[in-house]
Amino acid sequence: AQSVSQHNHHVILSEAASLELGCNYSYGGTVNLFWYVQYPGQHLQLLLKYFSGDPLVKGIKGFEAEFIKSKFSFNLRKPSVQWSDTAEYFCAVNGGLGNNFNKFYFGSGTKLNVKP
C-alpha cells in the first residue's frame, strides 16, 4: 500500500539553525515527490517538487530536498531558518503515470516552530 511517513511531528528551532525534515515513502512504481507548506491561517501551497533528473531540487524561500531512491526518502532541508518559516510541512507522493498522476498521498505533517 502506498504511504508516506514523516519522522518528526513537531520541531522547534532557533533562528539561523539548520533544518532537516525526514520523509520516507512506500509506493510501487514511478513516483513524483512534493513538499507542501501551510503557513498559519493560510492554505496549503507547493514548496518544491521532484519528477526526474537531478535528485537535489531547489524550491522557494531557500528550501531544497534530496531524493534518494535507494532509501525511498525525500528529505527537506534549509541551511538557516527564519521566524517566517514557522509552518506545517507536508511531504507528498503521487504516481507518475496516468490516472495516478493527480492522486496524492500525504504524510501526517511536521509542525515547525522557529523561535526569534
Add this chain to the structure above:
Amino acid sequence: ETGVTQSPTHLIKTRGQQVTLRCSSQSGHNTVSWYQQALGQGPQFIFQYYREEENGRGNFPPRFSGLQFPNYSSELNVNALELDDSALYLCASSLGGQGASGELFFGEGSRLTVL
C-alpha cells in the same frame, strides 16, 4: 491566493444528516480533487474529477460522492454523516491531461463538525 474557493468555511451537522460542500476551481484548471484532513493528520485523497468524470477514488465509502460541472466547479456530498466524518475538507484544483504539472492548488477548506 490560489483562486480556489470553498464554501461553506464552517458547518455543524448531526449524525445521519447529509452535507454538500462546494468548490470553485482556479481558472484554466480542469481537474478537481477532494481531500479529508482529520485533526493532526495529513490530507487523505477522497476522489478526483477530470472533465466531469470521476477519475480516481481513495478508500472512502460510497456515501461520499461528488460532481463536477461544465465550468469545472465541484461538489462533495456526504450522506448519513458519522462522528468520524468531522474533519477539514480540502478542494484542490489542477490541470490534468496533457500539460499536467502535478501541482495542486488548494482552497482554504470547509471545516465540518458532526455532533
